[in-house]
Each structure stands twice: as C-alpha cells, then as structure tokens.
Amino acid sequence: MPEIILHQYDSSPFAYKARLYMGFKKLAWRAVDIPMVMPKPLLMPITGGYRKTPVMQIGADIYFDTSLIAAELERRHPSPSFYPAGGEAMAQIFTAWADQNLFLPAANFSLSLVAEKLPAAFFEDRAKMMNRPVTPVEKMKAAMPLFKMQMCLQLDRLSNLLSDGRSFLLGDKPGLADIAVEHPLWMAAKNSGKRSAAAFDPYPLVRAWIDRVDAIGQGARTPMSGEEALAVAKAATPEAPRASEEIEGAPKLGSRVSVQTEDRAPEPVVGEVVFVARNEVAIRRSAPEVGDVVIHVPRAGFVFRPAA
Ligand SMILES: N[C@@H](CCC(=O)N[C@@H](CS)C(=O)NCC(=O)O)C(=O)O
Structure with a gap:
C-alpha cells in the first residue's frame, strides 16, 4: 500500500x-x-x-x-478502532461540538497569548480567507480575557463530564471523541503554560485528560x-x-x-x-x-x- x-x-x-x-x-x-x-x-x-x-x-x-x-x-x-464501545455517533456529536463551540474561543485565546510573535502576514492571510478586516495585534491581546472566558464556559462542561472519574470522554478507552475535543485545547494549553493566563488551573480534571490524550502520540x-x-x-x-x-x-x-x-x-x-x-x-x-x-x-x- x-x-x-x-x-x-x-x-x-x-x-x-x-x-x-x-x-x-x-x-x-x-x-x-x-x-x-x-x-x-x-x-x-x-x-x-x-x-x-x-x-x-x-x-x-x-x-x-x-x-x-x-x-x-x-x-x-x-x-x-476510533470508536470503542461503538461510539461512532457520539464521536461525531463531540466533533461537531468541538468544531463549532470550542475551536474558535480556544484558538482565539491561544493566538491572543502569542499574537505579538506572529508575522503580520498571518493575520492578513486569515482576514482574507475569512473575508473580514485584519484584526490589529493590540485588539487581539486586549480581547484575551473575553476569549479565555468563552473557552472556560466550555471547559466547565468537560470538567463536569470527567467528574465521575472516567479517563476518557466515552469511558475507559480513548477514541476519536477525545482527539476531536482535545485538539483545540492542545494549543491553548501549550501557549498558556505557567503564565498568569493559565486558563486550565481551575480545571485539573481537564488538564489531566489533555495529558492522557497527548500521550496517544503521533505515530512514526x-x-x-x-x-x-x-x-x-x-x-x-x-x-x-x-x-x-x-x-x-x-x-x-x-x-x-x-x-x-x-x-x-x-x-x-x-x-x-x-x-x-x-x-x-x-x-x-x-x-x-x-x-x-x-x-x-x-x-x-x-x-x-x-x-x-
Ligand atoms: N474542517 C477542517 C478545518 C481545517 C482548518 O481550518 N485548518 C486550519 C489550520 S488549524 C486552516 O486550514 N487554516 C488555514 C491554512 O492552514 O491555510 C478539518 O477538519 O480539516
């Protein structure tokens, strides 16, 4: 093959x-x-x-x-299988939630933390792609608390789900649902690090789950x-x-x-x-x-x- x-x-x-x-x-x-x-x-x-x-x-x-x-x-x-215990429909529902409700706040939060390090060409390209005006770096940075709050509203939900002690979103085994929900948070967790902006501190269950999903690795x-x-x-x-x-x-x-x-x-x-x-x-x-x-x-x- x-x-x-x-x-x-x-x-x-x-x-x-x-x-x-x-x-x-x-x-x-x-x-x-x-x-x-x-x-x-x-x-x-x-x-x-x-x-x-x-x-x-x-x-x-x-x-x-x-x-x-x-x-x-x-x-x-x-x-x-990506679908332990037959959770294909659940994985698709989690994917839709992650793409529609979690991705943008998490991506905006991540970008707001490092906006000054990104080339102007990046913001110009994305503005053109999305057919909207270029967001100035200062505006992006000033909006960080808002993005963080929007992301945390979703982290609350994840934290609730994980509070019964499950290791992964649909039970004991990882699957596509975990990967689909974690990917927007990977960058946010990486960029927020130990800064004062560390958005994940109030969510230890989510933080530990992120580490478990990252441990899946990236193949050879x-x-x-x-x-x-x-x-x-x-x-x-x-x-x-x-x-x-x-x-x-x-x-x-x-x-x-x-x-x-x-x-x-x-x-x-x-x-x-x-x-x-x-x-x-x-x-x-x-x-x-x-x-x-x-x-x-x-x-x-x-x-x-x-x-x-
Ligand atoms: N629905 C797409 C979304 C992909 C997407 O939006 N990727 C971002 C990068 S994270 C992108 O394409 N940005 C513009 C680019 O890379 O040119 C998927 O699931 O693959």
Whole structure:
C-alpha cells in the first residue's frame, strides 16, 4: 500500500488532530510541511485549490478534512478502532461540538497569548480567507480575557463530564471523541503554560485528560518534500472507486461539479464525480504536476455545484 502522506504544519491544531490519528492507529507516515499562509504552490496541484490544513494523500488519492481523514483511516486500519464501545455517533456529536463551540474561543485565546510573535502576514492571510478586516495585534491581546472566558464556559462542561472519574470522554478507552475535543485545547494549553493566563488551573480534571490524550502520540513520522509528494501522486494510479450509494440530493455519478467549503470561499475544486456515499463524494481531476488524482471530500461542510 502506498505511504500515508500528511500535508501539514506543526502549529496547526487540525494537523495535530490528524497526527494524533496516526498515533492512535500506530501508523508510520510522511510529513510534508506546507506554509501556514497562502501561497502554497506545491499543495495547489495536489488539491486543485483547497488550501486548508491538513490534507491526506495516499498515492493518487487525496482526502480533505479531518472528519473524512478519520473515516478513511478507520476503513483502511480498523484496529484499534476510533470508536470503542461503538461510539461512532457520539464521536461525531463531540466533533461537531468541538468544531463549532470550542475551536474558535480556544484558538482565539491561544493566538491572543502569542499574537505579538506572529508575522503580520498571518493575520492578513486569515482576514482574507475569512473575508473580514485584519484584526490589529493590540485588539487581539486586549480581547484575551473575553476569549479565555468563552473557552472556560466550555471547559466547565468537560470538567463536569470527567467528574465521575472516567479517563476518557466515552469511558475507559480513548477514541476519536477525545482527539476531536482535545485538539483545540492542545494549543491553548501549550501557549498558556505557567503564565498568569493559565486558563486550565481551575480545571485539573481537564488538564489531566489533555495529558492522557497527548500521550496517544503521533505515530512514526518521517519528512517528505513537497516535490516528492507531487512525484508520488504522478507515479500512482487512483484506487478504483468502490460501489456508490443512491443518495437523494447528492451529486450524480459522472457529472462535473465544483466543490467549496461551506464556511468560506476559496478557489473551488472542479472534477468529475466518481464515487458517492453517505459521508463522501469523490471527484477525479488532473493536472500536469500530478496526472490523474481522485479527491475525496466529506459531504458535510462542503457545497457541491454543477460545473461546466
Ligand atoms: N474542517 C477542517 C478545518 C481545517 C482548518 O481550518 N485548518 C486550519 C489550520 S488549524 C486552516 O486550514 N487554516 C488555514 C491554512 O492552514 O491555510 C478539518 O477538519 O480539516
């Protein structure tokens, strides 16, 4: 089987989430370090326009979004399962809560602690990506107590859940729910450290759980250059698509579609639909740098439109 390649950068919490997947499944993988901001010239031929972090590549098959990356790893490497005691639906509910309620306060809090150390290009890039004005560093720093309070409202909930003595969110064994909820807090816990801003001090149960999740580790990582990843895609043939499911409202097999994230409007990715399932649509596209590739996209969180 071709190697698992993660296009990622180390400070990204969503990339950290995918690295924990590798640790959980005890996998060897290759890390291609990509820039934190646009342009990402060696990633664009792989994704066809999608810029978010991380992206998983296996040969000429490309996977967007940590939700689909988890599903694909579970399919290819079922043991140990991300869903101890069958908690797949619970893991998805925890993931949605973490992404929608926890990620932004925790990310804002983390950034407010180190804003003066980040390059102006970072804030300019994110403002452009989110289609809003650039946040001045002083404003970001002044808002730290507000971000902290917003994050702590969610930490209260986690602390309540852990107060019955359980080691992990769904019981005695770790699973995807833990990884999905911990990744926004990893950066916050790291950045707050022992400063007076240490937001986690009132939450010893959460702090200890964060350490247990971090102990899952990040698998066996070796670096790969972006150029090598392009060559891997070019030399490989995408896997033959599995049998599709009939799903009302999903894009039609064989049609051309453009794909964009629901929340923002980066360049759409255009290709021909080759696979449709409950949680995934796959499209084939080609580019001179990579030849034919199949892009796997989760249905949730993405918009599919007919394309010429
Ligand atoms: N829903 C996506 C979210 C990924 C995401 O927002 N990642 C951040 C980095 S933590 C990002 O893409 N930032 C912009 C960039 O890296 O260019 C996922 O689960 O993979």
